[in-house]
Amino acid sequence: MKKTLLSVALASLFATPVMAIEPFTVKDIRVEGIQRTEAGTVFSYLPVKVGDTVSDDKISESIKALFATGFFKDVRVEIDGSVLVVVVQERPAVARIAFSGLKEFDKDVITKALKETGIAEGRIFDRALLEKAEQELKRQYLTRGKYAVEIRTTVTPLERNRVSVDFAIDEGAIAKIKQIGIVGAKAFSEKQLLEQFTLTTPGWLTWYSKNDQYSRQKLSADQEKLKSFYMNQGYLEFNVESTQVSISPDKQDVYITINVNEGERYQVSSIKLAGDFSIPESEIRKLMKIAPGDVFSREKLNDSTKAISERLGQEGYAFANVNAAPEIDKEKRLVAFTVFIDPGKRVYVRRINVTGNTKTRDEVVRRELRQMEGGWYDADKVSNSKMRLDRLGFFTDVNVETPAVAGTSDQVDVNVKVTEKPTGSLMLGVGTSSTDKIILSGSISQNNFMGSGNNVTMQVNSAKTYRTYVFSYTNPYFTVDGISQGYDIYHRTFNAATTAIANYTTQSTGGALRFGFPIGEKESIGVGVGLDSTSITTYDDSPIYYKDFVRKNGDTNLSVPLTVSWVSDGKDSFFFPTSGAFKRAGLEVAVPGGDLTYYRANFQWQQFFPLTKTFTLMLNGEVGYANGYGGKELPFFKNFYAGGVTSVRGFKTSSLGPLIRDNGNEYRIGGNRRVVGTAEILWSLPGMDKSFRMGAFVDGGQVYGSSDRLDLGQLRYSAGLSAAWVSPIGPLKFSIGMPLNKKESDKSETFQFQMGTTF
Template sequence: MNRSLLSALVASLFAVPAWAFEPFAVKDIRVEGIQRTEAGTVFSYLPVKVGDMLTEEKSAQSIKALFATGFFKDVRIEVENDVMVVVVQERPAIARIDFVGMKEFEKDAIIKALKDTGIGEGRIFDRALLDKAEQELKRQYLSRGKYAANITTTVTPLERNRVGINFNIDEGEAAKIKQINIVGNNAFTEKTLLGLFELTTPGWITWYTKNDQYSRQKLAADLEKLKSFYMNQGFLEFAVESTQVSISPNKQDVFITLNINEGERYQVSSIKLAGDFSVPEEELKKLVTVRPGDIFSRERLNNSTKAIGERLGKEGYAFANVNAVPEVDKDKRQVAFTIFVDAGKRVYVRRINVTGNTRTRDEVVRREVRQMEGGWYDAERITNSKERIDRLGYFTDVAVETPAVPGTADQVDVNLNVTEKPTGNLMLGLGTSSTDRLILSGAITQDNFMGSGNNVGIQVNSAKSQRTYVLSYTNPYFTIDGVSQGFDIYHRTVDTSSTELAYYKSASTGAGFRFGFPIGEKESLGIGLGIDTTSITVDGSSPKRYRDFVGYPGSRSDSNLTLPLTLSWTSDGKDSFFFPTKGTYQRAGIEVALPGGDLQYYRATYQLQHFFPLSQRFTLMLNGELGYANAYGSTDEVPFYKNFYAGGVNSVRGYKASSLGPVDYSTGDNERLGGTRRVVANAELLWALPGMEKSVRMGWFVDAGQVFGKDQDGKNQNFDLGDLRYSTGLSAAWISPIGPLKFSFGVPLNKKTGDKSELFQFQLGTTF
């Protein structure tokens, strides 16, 4: 067979071909050497077709095009009787990728990352890409503090021109920070400065936080914290001059040394406003918290400029520019600031656009928006709108953008993009608590029924001490002004035999309707009216007061009809429903059994709760609750099953649930009677676990509380704060995949004779 070699090397693309030939018309094209690649694939990349004239230039272009695919490691073009013969040698394909000794990373995650770089099963093998992937994997180990990690890559040829890639990894031990030194600090001790850092030497919790492992990103964040600390203490010229990170020869210990220059501490000599205010200057001056004579604080200065910008934003100046320019007097160690204000043009909102709501009606979103179309831009109203939409609970994400309208200088659109989540739930759950042991629960709820924003629900709860069945409906916008309307139908049974309460059984069936009236962005009033029939059963072990109430032994049960009227006021300023860090919550309510029923009584409650952010991680929670009940009219006393109780995981931890207050000693079991007056106070230092801020929160608490009422002889107890019970301990709250979990380890501080304590208490699942 007589063939002419046109090209054999890639270099021939850029040089004069060694084998010259006369151009000819291609009668046919044949591909040789392919094993996995289809001939049609080769033809699709060739710039030459049957019938074309094959020249030296086109042959060079053909070789270049086939090399560019990356499928072949050698390409030749030969000629045989006016037939163009393409001879190729394919690159091997990757048949499998294995990892040996890898524990630090998930295998699936690494395989996905390798595939993104071009290394994956079924892909063409490329040694350069493999080397790049190996280096990247090494860098990932270095970022985890695994400086001694060793990676050996083996490529094994397999049949049918394939290869297997094996990563043999010796991870070694993670290097720990042995020492962090700060050089140049005079104003503050090294201990104080290191307390600002996230990076630290090994401690009791660093096995979880990994903060004892060096990270360039964490160090950069710590240096910024250090700079902010000094700048807030007046050190205007503070600088980190150098950072040295070294590792021990055995690659187990990391040493970090920071050289800093504190500079001098500066006082603020003067501060003034200049520019175009567009609002009264005196009003803006009140927003400036930095005063002449104060030690310079960058944080306070930034907060002042931010407050001025937000104030201008409320007047429609969406693009206001506020900058503080310093004038430094190094000799006097003073700095003067001029805050330049440029309000810019007043902006109004042209249109509000809602996107992403495939099921929820537009009106459900728009009725929560406080910014009006055609009105002046108001940054506070837009922020409030986003928060209100988020609190609906219908969306996993709410994003707000305010782009300028093209071709205008004084108009913006407000774009609300929501990501919907399923709002219908069918739940069958198993819960438990330290009181009820086992709780079977189920619920069918639709928070956003047919996209209308209405709530429809059926709830079932089957605890040993209490069973509840509820059908409820709520329309949050019964009127356009936000008045809500709803109703509830329920059946509830109580059996106290498994609790600390004196024995009785009750069965209540009732219904009611309710309305809610918004009186502010965070405040509302509620009113409800219902009808309830309750039957009570007692026996010889029940307290005399209980037996007298139902006429025992003349009858074993008694049925009463009541007409409860409920009034409530709620103010919710917390920044989060589950894990608040700041804000105040208040609720006051009263339930009155109206004349016309068999019983007349009232129960009033009040709760005040406040969250104080102590730092980025720690929050102080203070909570106080009061309850008072009394009878009126023809009723002699408050029905015993309407008494208040205290003790347990939701009030005074460390004492058994409902175990505080008056006691019935006649049965020998020291059973609790409850009372008509209740006081509970809680102080708790809360902190989130690093990396689990949205799901787990710990706390150290001090609780106090007591219930006062009538003793077993029917005598009223005096309200004496000296009778309060106290406890302390640790708590935890976890939003687990199976429901909210609360537990505590509480120790009574002033336990007295007859008190029942419980060290460990928990509650899993939500009861209703």
């Protein structure tokens, strides 16, 4: 006969037994009521085994243990003779989780968040956890500024003791920042202070940046920016006293109020140096960005201590400690600083470790490093090593760390971690145009051929205007000292009839051998010699200027061009630089021995100025000059041209410069002098700083003939927007340019682009 010993529900977990029993020995254990749970699972949690002697306490302990599993909502223990019968009622399992009205988030993101709270398909259903899951889901919406979100949950029983959990979501509209107020500011206008903030009221770009949506993290960062702004203006004791964030009753508008205490403005009275200098004190003082008499600036003070640390790092003191201690005189509003310098021990590099170069050979990376193993640590050399690797263009990311060697105080390792990127460029095209009809073109270029660091390029273009067949090879380390070697072989056909240039055709076949010699960390000199054979075809409508040249020099000319170039590349990045300068000067001279003798000289200076963390100013200037010598004139096909995506955007390619009229037609013939300049503000979008950049530009340029006066008033100007995107299908460049002073004879071209495919 069965006897019920204990019947317990969750609300009466610790109830006393219905009746007491005499202790007995368990000969068997039987489990009843299970549907999904295995009997073995119950036995594993049950503290009673066959052969054990049980009593009231043992039975109570068994029930508590089974409840603690969370699998059951009711547990009952009975005895049947010497058999212990465990009767359970299982909690339902979650069979399905469904969402309706979910638009703001991806379903997988929300499902993962709910799983972390304990609600997931296949798990035991717990209503307490469901309420927690609702709060987590609502929290996810609050992070997106949707304070009006409403969530309704429905639990539907299913067969086999299962349930379906359905979340009905009314997301509502996103709450926007209606107003940001700063209370207590006297020295600066509220408008000037709000310019320091990332958070803002709705504007024409906030649909993308989401900066008009309240974020606690962004607000904290903005308060720190505000503090930095004040402290850089001398307000040493500035403090944010409180911040209030409120939302309108309809949960659509957010109001932010920040209460500040500006304090007094301080000047620097003196700066003292203390500690172990290790380098001359006079040199340290030159590194100070702030001096007695200046208004206090935390930024300048931090830059000073950083500069001293970096200078000590160049001497091998990798762990130098430089701190500035203030002494404040509140009555006189003066602050004196004592800069304590502790260089620590001089450190040398034990080992250089290179990782991440799955394709690029180890030697290709190491030959760019300026820090050597076994040598004294030099922070400047480590920084230059990173910059050189980044400028290769082989890697999307270069990270250099210098951890201390465990168990030592005077050794570090240099860990170089690179992330490979596609270094090849493949361009294939089939197109049509009103002038060229069918165009077949293609080029393949590999800047890191088989991981060797060598460049190989092959180009084929069947367009009617430019038909080219080119093969180029460059070995940047022909010698271990960094002397480069390269050569080019080409056959080019140019048909000017379909361009803005006067009608003629040239066919050029030749090659060149070139060498490069490094003369500094960022500078190199290049020399080369080539052989070129150019055949010229003129037509009835060709200008007399062209026909006279052919009559004097023949329709086929051989030239021996010698080239000399100087390059200084101090940009901080290969693709998207934000600081540094690039300078290049080149001279090409066709020497006696060929049919033509001429020279072409050009110079380019490109400078990048970081305006903020987001915006960069790029200034670029180019000049060129060419002429003939030794009684020979400059070949007309060596003239300079301007206009197009690489010079003055907004004007058609090669459409600027001297104009001739012949047989009722107008042609551009180029010139022997060229001036081109660009000013461009560049910026990247959040999260895309290494793949996408936009710009707002102003271009200017002109080409002058040998008989023209160099009149800068004849420059043509354009303005517009540009974009460069390293997209999944390859690098793309776009520009929309509008001429600012277009003349009647000028030809404009608003939209221009370049594209390719990486591999």
